[in-house]
Amino acid sequence: MEQKNITEYSINYEIKDHPSVKGLQIIEGKSNFPISWLNKQGYCEYQLYLEHMKGIESPSTPEMTHGSAIHKQLEDAFKQDAKKVSFEQTMEESKNEASMSRECFVVSPNNGIRGYIDEIWMKPEEIVIIDDKPGRSPYESTMNQVRAYCLAFKDMTGDKRKIKGALRERGTENLFWIEPFTEDVEKQIKFTIDRMHGLFDGTKPFIPTRNPKKCHSCRFKHDCEHAQ
Ligand code: SF4
Incomplete structure (x- = not known):
């Protein structure tokens, strides 16, 4: 597949920072969060509260630093x-000839999400959206992240090709999870995205995890009143 470095987009949206939630933006008049936050939500919603509502800063873990370096x-x-x-x-050329790109930005003002896809294969017959993760286990949080990239891509392009989401073991070619982005998957991820918006607009509570193992490894444990 030809490698293409996507450097330009024709989209031109009105973007503002949210007045009180760190990292949240207002795009075309609607709150818009980075898709990677779905990964944090799956770990513990209270982390989102501490980091983005209370603005607590915490150093990166060695795993995060290592992951960023490989990336x-x-x-x-x-x-x-x-x-x-x-x-x-x-997009246009891929209808005839497959290509591969990295760090592909996608944004959906309708769904209030945005992010960078680690790698995307645009083929004449299908689109494959890949997120690199450490290890080989598909977690709900990481699967949701990929599903949200698929949703943002579909909404942004209106492209009619089949879309698949995949997780790959970081630094290898091993796609250890792959899923077609069906209507059922789309409904399910929209439900989770609605919950996220509910957290930030105050209509839903941030629920702390009940798993002490997660608290033990949490970088916010010293600032968290729910730490176990
Ligand atoms: S310490 Fe536990 S409850 Fe608190 S933010 Fe971290 S994982 Fe969540």
Whole structure:
């Protein structure tokens, strides 16, 4: 597959920072959160409260630092070889010839989500959206993250090709989970995204985990009144 470095987009939305929730934006008049927050929500919703509502800062864990370093290496290597193109051109050309891109930005003002897809394969017959993760276990939180990328891509492009979401073991070619983005999957992820918006607009409570093992490894445990 030809490697294409997507550097331009024709979208031009009105974007503002949310006045009180750190990292939340208002895009086209609606709250919009980074899709990676779904991963935190699956771990413990109270982490979202501490980090983004209370603004508590906490150092990255060694796992996070290591993950970011591998991620950057892969991205730098990709950029050296890839041709620079626009998102729209990549979409159009992929209807005839498959291509692969990394760090592909997607945004859906309708659903209030945005983020960067680690890797996307645009093929004439289908789109495959891949997120790199440490380990080989698909968790609900990581699957939800990929489902949200699929939703944002579908809403942003209106493309009619089949979409698949996949998780890959970081630094390898091992796709250890792959799922077609069906109507049922779309309904399910929209429900979770609605819950996230409910947390930030104050209509739903941030529920702390009851799993002491999660608290033990949590980088906010010293600031959390629910730590077990
Ligand atoms: S210490 Fe436990 S309850 Fe508190 S934010 Fe961390 S994981 Fe959640």
